Amino acid sequence: MSTPVPPLIPGSQPAPPLINQPSFVSPKRQQGFTNTGGVLVLLTAAVTLAFALFLPFWLFPRILPDGFHYPALMIAIPTVVFGALFFAGTAWVTAKLGFPATGSGSNHFQNGANQYRITFPEGWILVNPNDPSTKVKARAREGYAAMAVAERQGLWRDDTTSRDYTDAWAALDGISVQTFLNKFERSISTQSALVHKLDKSTLGAQKAIYVDYTLTDSAKNVRFRIRIFLILHSSRWYTISCATSESAPDLCLEPMLKAVGTFEFFDGKLAIDKSVR
Numbered sequence: 596m597s598t599p600v601p602p603l604i605p606g607s608q609p610a611p612p613l614i615n616q617p618s619f620v621s622p623k624r625q626q627g628f629t630n631t632g633g634v635l636v637l638l639t640a641a642v643t644l645a646f647a648l649f650l651p652f653w654l655f656p657r658i659l660p661d662g663f664h665y666p667a668l669m670i671a672i673p674t675v676v677f678g679a680l681f682f683a684g685t686a687w688v689t690a691k692l693g694f695p696a697t698g699s700g701s702n703h704f705q706n707g708a709n710q711y712r713i714t715f716p717e718g719w720i721l722v723n724p725n726d727p728s729t730k731v732k733a734r735a736r737e738g739y740a741a742m743a744v745a746e747r748q749g750l751w752r753d754d755t756t757s758r759d760y761t762d763a764w765a766a767l768d769g770i771s772v773q774t775f776l777n778k779f780e781r782s783i784s785t786q787s788a789l790v791h792k793l794d795k796s797t798l799g800a801q802k803a804i805y806v807d808y809t810l811t812d813s814a815k816n817v818r819f820r821i822r823i824f825l826i827l828h829s830s831r832w833y834t835i836s837c838a839t840s841e842s843a844p845d846l847c848l849e850p851m852l853k854a855v856g857t858f859e860f861f862d863g864k865l866a867i868d869k870s871v872r
Contacts, residue, residue, distance in 0.1 A: 631689050632696035635682055643678035650674070704731045704744070710861040711833065713744055716850035739840045740847035742854060747832040750775070750825065752782035762802040763827040764795050779806065785814035798858070801826050809841060820844035824855060 686696035705712035715733040724732045732743040760766040780788035792807040804825040811818050818841040826833045837851040
């Protein structure tokens with residue numbers, strides 16, 4: 596269950612529900628072959644054909660009596676089984692190396708080094724991240740709505756202690772809510788954050804900090820509405836953020852939060868807890 600933090604800023608308004616559905620779990624993804632998968636399909640076809648020819652022209656003449664008439668199923672069944680096992684085995688190996696054979700088109704991203712993946716909303720465009728900590732970023736085709744996954748050593752530039760806690764909830768308790776509010780998104784002098792909501796939430800088995808805030812950058816004269824999830828996993832912070840312009844704060848919000856539900860570590864799937872509000 597989500598453990599909400601009491602109102603933190605005088606006059607702050609509660610954020611709207613993350614999604615207007617009775618439950619919020621990872622949606623079923625339409626799987627397709629990646630480039631790696633396409634190569635494996637061709638390789639499997641070639642190897643399977645070779646195996647199908649190997650049976651009647653080499654193996655069977657050596658193990659069966661002369662003149663024995665074997666049914667076609669003696670070739671078909673072993674060939675199909677061999678092909679399926681070959682593809683499954685090679686796909687498992689490539690996935691472990693960070694090159695999955697299947698995915699949800701170009702919107703599927705996987706980080707093999709730190710073992711996590713996410714599928715962005717259908718039709719979104721992957722764009723170049725604008726800072727080194729952001730590992731992947733995607734944008735809607737119309738209007739301004741963007742999602743990003745980033746990795747951090749700390750919650751802000753001079754934070755050297757939060758990653759030593761066991762999880763995100765313990766980190767928030769240890770550094771204190773007030774310290775978080777005073778330092779969050781203030782590493783750059785021209786930026787400030789107005790926090791509308793700060794929650795302890797869960798993403799599957801992972802404890803997370805959920806922040807709904809407006810980010811103002813006075814140097815660029817821009818304001819964004821951002822919903823961000825911060826996860827502490829293996830002494831590293833991971834953030835999944837959903838950003839829109841202040842003028843259209845809920846643009847694409849529902850598909851973005853569904854996409855957050857597809858974020859998962861290889862060792863345990865994450866899905867947004869429906870109690871986050």
